[in-house]
Amino acid sequence: MAPGSADPSPVTAERVEQRRRLVTAVPGPRSVALAERRRAVVAAGVASTLPVYVERAGGGVIVDVDGNSFIDLAAGIAVTSVGNAAPAVTRAVAAQAADFTHTCFMVAPYEEYVAVCEALARLTPGDHDKRSVLVNSGAEAVENAVKVARRATGRDAVVVLDHAYHGRTNLTMAMTAKAMPYKTGFGPFAGEVYRVPASYPLREPVPITGEQAAARAIALIEKQVGADQVACLVIEPILGEGGFIVPAPGFLRALADWCASTGVLLVADEIQTGFARTGSMFACEHDGVVPDLIATAKGIAGGLPLAAVTGRAELMDAVHLGGLGGTFGGNPVACAAALAAIDMYEQDDLPAAARRIEALMVPRLTALAERCPQIAEVRGRGAMLAIELVRPGTLEPDATEAARVARGCAQQGVLVLTCGTYGNVLRFLPPLVIGTELLEDALDVLAAVMIGPAA
CATH class of the missing domain: 3.90.1150.10 (Aspartate Aminotransferase, domain 1)
Structure with missing residues (x-):
């Protein structure tokens, strides 16, 4: 029960003292x-x-x-x-909620949605033209990224890594590696999902480079699926629920180069790694990788439910009118929170x-x-x-x-x-x-x- 008082911070909520303190047994x-x-x-x-x-x-x-x-x-x-x-976030939420809490962007659009998409176009890796769609959760973002990839390429297959976690919907459960507790008893799952080995340096039987680990994965894709059948390769730059596994240097770069050479779209699942978490705004930046599509959620809105898919304009715009969206996607209160949080990421x-x-x-x-x-x-x-x-x-x-x-x-x-x-x-x-x-x-x-x- 040491005091552990924290340093003063301009972004700390003053109503909660920044110290550890136990006054009862746990739980009380x-x-x-x-x-x-x-x-x-x-x-x-x-x-x-x-x-x-x-x-x-x-x-x-x-x-x-x-x-x-x-x-x-x-x-x-x-x-x-x-x-x-965070005070900036709570103020933005209160102000937006007082104006309106929902209209559905597909029915009556509003500036906050557009402003979040502008911020995502500015912040995500790459200087190409980008478009975004806003949704509610990370799993929904991954699903929409796959939808876009399939529509834009005309291909069906989705390749994921061992130890990956992508969500709890039917498709994202199929994309997730771990059975218990995420998948057990919930099948059958969506088809055309293929899994290849990740780079897990601690548990390689024999030490290999990142390039060698990528070559191992690529060989399996080409042998068992066929590159011309693959719509997208979906990767977490650092495997999250699978164990915070940082791949060996060169692994992500080699996969990105292979995708570029084969027409396979590289989808970065930055749901847990995104928004300054790894010391860069997005984890792909550590490896100099610019994904074709990037899925974001979690840290985007300071605690409110919001997620997004951001990608190359020609890919995102390949989807027919009405093919993307959802009733609550890009809720105005969540968008206001995101704009305040994004300002904190940049200004602080x-x-x-x-x-x-x-x-x-x-x-x-x-x-x-x-x-x-x-x-x-x-x-x-x-x-x-x-x-x-x-x-x-x-x-x-x-x-x-x-x-x-x-x-x-x-x-x-x-x-x-x-x-x-x-x-x-x-x-x-x-x-x-x-x-x-x-x-x-x-x-x-x-x-x-x-x-x-x-x-």
Whole structure:
């Protein structure tokens, strides 16, 4: 229960003190009561990581209904990158909601939708003419990217990577690698989806370069599918739910070059990596890759549901009139939030903030790995970092240890998420506005939990 007061920040919500503070057991009595109410009405298939119920949140802190304050190293899975309840975002939301909350852009359009598309055209990689469509979720963005790719190329096949995660709709479940909990029992899935090996440096049987890993994937595509049948190759520049896997240098570049030479469209799923998270506005920029289509969501709107597909004008405009859209896509309140969040990314240089988080966290995590033999690797970019946990002396994944550490951190007032195909990765996604002292306090808690005796 160290104080852990954060640095003052102009983008921190003043109504929430930036410190870790526990006043009850976790969960406290009010959260326990809410859990009982939940069991009676919420579907059992809906999971929650933190065993408490949130009353308010701001900056890098979540406060539960019992008055406990948790350091947030999840940011709503990279959604509240500008901080929770960022004042600029909440002001924009309130102002737009007072004007109008919905008309449906397909019925009666409005400037906010256009302004978001203008911002996406400016910010996404490449200086070519671009068009965008706004939707509600990352999965919907990926689905629409595939629709555009199929329409523009006249081809059907979609190629994805092993360890990929693209969503929970029928098509995106087919594109997702991990069965449990995402796919088990929900088939049959959409067809014409093909999977090839990713670059996973830690788990390559023999060390290979990024170019060699790309050649392995390309050979399988050409042999089993045929390049002339492939509409698009969909990639996460850093594999997200699959374990925050950073590919070997050259992997993405080689795939992009192959796509350009074969007419296969390169679709970058930047839903978790986008909007300053990795230290660049988009993760593709680290590899000098300009995708044909890019799917974005999560961090785009400071916590409100919004997503987009942005792509080359000739590809996006290949879709017939009425072929793209949706009732809530580009909701005006969400668009207002996005414009405020985007202004923060640019004006407050949040890509630099992500790089500062990396500079602070990586040495601390590396030092921890030297003391904890269960840490096989520290990896990631910017404020998208992870440690992979194994049974010491092996590469056997240890999901039990990952769950123990995440649970122990929560008990001490720090929210940490797990991920990975094998469930053995701890991932760190702090808000980009988090104060240094708050982040240091969270790392102290992590170290104490990891070094302590296993339960």
